[in-house]
Amino acid sequence: MIWQFDIIILIFLVIAAIISLRLKDLLGASMVFGIYSFLICLLWAEMGAVDVAFTEAAVGAGVSTVIMIATVFSTKRRSKD
Amino acid sequence: MKIFGLIAVLVVGALLLSATSDFPDWRDKDSPANKSPVSSFYIEKTEKLTKVPNMVTAVLADYRGYDTMFETVVIFIAGIGIIAVLRNFDGPNSSSIKRENNDEGGGLLARFTCSLILPFIQIFALYVVAHGHHSPGGGFQGGVMLGASYILAALAFGLSKAKDIFSERRTMIFAAVGIFIYVGWGVLCLLFGKEFLNYEALDSILPGDAKMARSHSMLIVEIGVAFTVTAIMFSMYSNLSTRGRLSKGL
Numbered sequence: 001m002i003w004q005f006d007i008i009i010l011i012f013l014v015i016a017a018i019i020s021l022r023l024k025d026l027l028g029a030s031m032v033f034g035i036y037s038f039l040i041c042l043l044w045a046e047m048g049a050v051d052v053a054f055t056e057a058a059v060g061a062g063v064s065t066v067i068m069i070a071t072v073f074s075t076k077r078r079s080k081d
Numbered sequence: 082m083k084i085f086g087l088i089a090v091l092v093v094g095a096l097l098l099s100a101t102s103d104f105p106d107w108r109d110k111d112s113p114a115n116k117s118p119v120s121s122f123y124i125e126k127t128e129k130l131t132k133v134p135n136m137v138t139a140v141l142a143d144y145r146g147y148d149t150m151f152e153t154v155v156i157f158i159a160g161i162g163i164i165a166v167l168r169n170f171d172g173p174n175s176s177s178i179k180r181e182n183n184d185e186g187g188g189l190l191a192r193f194t195c196s197l198i199l200p201f202i203q204i205f206a207l208y209v210v211a212h213g214h215h216s217p218g219g220g221f222q223g224g225v226m227l228g229a230s231y232i233l234a235a236l237a238f239g240l241s242k243a244k245d246i247f248s249e250r251r252t253m254i255f256a257a258v259g260i261f262i263y264v265g266w267g268v269l270c271l272l273f274g275k276e277f278l279n280y281e282a283l284d285s286i287l288p289g290d291a292k293m294a295r296s297h298s299m300l301i302v303e304i305g306v307a308f309t310v311t312a313i314m315f316s317m318y319s320n321l322s323t324r325g326r327l328s329k330g331l
Contacts, residue, residue: 047107050217051137054209058225063314066232070322 005046013039024079026072034065131295138214142299146278149302150263153309157256160313167325186239195237202230210307214299220306227307228314240319240327249319249327252312259308266301 016039020032037060044053105112114120123136123144133139141149186192206226213219235243267278275282280298284291287298319327 051135051219051222054217054222055225058222058229062229063225063232063318066229066236067318067321070318073322074324 006043009039009043009046013043026075026077026079027069029079030065030068030072033068034061037061037065130292131299132292133214133296133299135214135216137217138219138299138303141219142214142302143278143280143295146267146302149306150267150278153260153263153306156313157260157309160256160316163317163320164325167320168327169325186242187237191237195233199230199234202233203227206230210303211300213303214296220303221310223303224307224310225314227311228318231311231315232318235315235319235322240323243315244319244327247312247315249316252316255312256309256316259305259310259312262305262308263302266298266305 013036016032016036020029020036023029023032037056041053041056041061044050044056105114109115123140127136127139128134131139131143133143187195206223208223209218209226210220210223213223231243231247234246266280270279270282271277273282273285280295281291282294283298284294287294289297
C-alpha cells in the first residue's frame, strides 16, 4: 500500500539474504535467516496475504529457525566455505 | 569452479529478471488469474455456499481438501523420515537415565518467564486452530504454534521434562490420530452416500443445514491437521537437537 515501506523492506530483505549466505558462523546465519523470514512475513501481510504471512511467521521465523539452531548445536558451528 | 557457479547464477538471475516484465501488474483485473472463472467463483460463492468468511481456509480445507490431506500426509512422512534417519536406539535410553543432569534447560529467569507465557501461547494456538475458518490461521499455523510451545518448554525446562508431558510414543499416536481424523472424516462422507470429502453429506449428524455442515467439517479437518503438525514439529525438534538420542536436550 505504501510503496516506500515496500522498498525499505525489500532492501533489508536482500541485505539479510546476502548476510545469511556470507556468514561463516552458522548460528548467526540461521538467526539472520529468521530475520529474513520476518521481513518477508511483513511483505506478505502488507500485500494482503494475511494467511501466508501468518504461516511464514509461525513456520519460517519461528519453528524452522529453532530447528536450524538446534541442528547447528549438534554439528560444527563454523562453516568452511 | 567458483567462477562457473557465479556465471550460472548471473545468467539465471538475468533470465529471471527479464521474465518479470511479463508478469501482470499487481491487482490487474485482466491478469489470467483474475480473469479465470475459478477465482471469481471462489470470491463470489464461497461465503454463500460454505458460510465461511475466510476464503483461504475454505479453498484449503473444502474445495481442495485432497491437497491439504496429502500435505498433512507429507508432514507425517517427513517426521517419520527424520525418525528413521536420526533416531538412535542404542546407548543410554532416555527412560533409563536418572535425572542427574539437572543442568539442562535454561536458567531461573528463562524458566519463570516461560512458565508465565506458555499458557497464553497454547491458548492462542488453540484459538488459531478453532477460529481458522473465520480469521487468518488454521490447523497448520495453530499446530505449529502448539508444537512451538512444547519446544519452548523443552528449551526452558529441559527435554526430559517436556517428554514427560509429550512422550515419543504419544507424539507418534497424535500424528497418526490427526491423519485418521482427516481421512476418517472423508470416509464418513462416503458412508453417508456422497463423494469423498464432500462435507454436505454430513448435514444429518452436524447442527445446521448442509452449508453449515461444510463449515463445521472444515473445523474438524483443521483439528486433524493441527494434531499431526503439533506432534511432528515436536518430534522433529527433539530428534534434531539430541542427534536422535532423545536423552539430553540443548
